[in-house]
Amino acid sequence: MAQDPKREPVHFGYIMRRVRECLPADITGDKNKGAFALDTISGLAALSGQYLSKLDLDAGIIHFKGHCSYSQLAKFCRVSPETARWRCRQLRDRWGLMGWRRTKLGIAYAVGYEIRSVNQENESINDGLADSESSPLTEGVESVNREARSVNAD
Numbered sequence: 001m002a003q004d005p006k007r008e009p010v011h012f013g014y015i016m017r018r019v020r021e022c023l024p025a026d027i028t029g030d031k032n033k034g035a036f037a038l039d040t041i042s043g044l045a046a047l048s049g050q051y052l053s054k055l056d057l058d059a060g061i062i063h064f065k066g067h068c069s070y071s072q073l074a075k076f077c078r079v080s081p082e083t084a085r086w087r088c089r090q091l092r093d094r095w096g097l098m099g100w101r102r103t104k105l106g107i108a109y110a111v112g113y114e115i116r117s118v119n120q121e122n123e124s125i126n127d128g129l130a131d132s133e134s135s136p137l138t139e140g141v142e143s144v145n146r147e148a149r150s151v152n153a154d
Helices: 012-022 031-048 054-059 070-077 081-093 125-130 136-153
Strands: 061-068 098-103 106-114
Touching: 012 031, 012 054, 012 061, 031 061, 031 070, 031 081, 031 106, 054 061, 061 070, 070 081, 070 106, 081 098, 081 106
Parallel strands: none
Antiparallel strands: 061 106, 098 106
């Protein structure tokens, strides 16, 4: 998440390509699963209103936070609010890609994942990060993952 006003502009198409390329292989390997996961993550990214850093995208790190209601996400994805909630649960429970907590007007959510090599495919994001030194690129995903775990514990 770029905070610098001099940040490098990133084309929307590049962002969407990187979001898809960085999804875990078990999601993108199945056309049906990949379609709803990509659609939902795209909706959450669009509703977050945050900028994604080109350095993070180039490194294969996707992380952002936001607030929305299930009906807003449902409208973006063209599904019912119940389906939007089910999709968020799938992203959290099956793949650990997001976390959220209820707020007065909707949900506060955090999405975080990184591209995985073939050797890391079955490891969690945190396991992959634990072996490497902390860097500005990985700190964002670590903080999103910590927030997602604390949100899910509530």
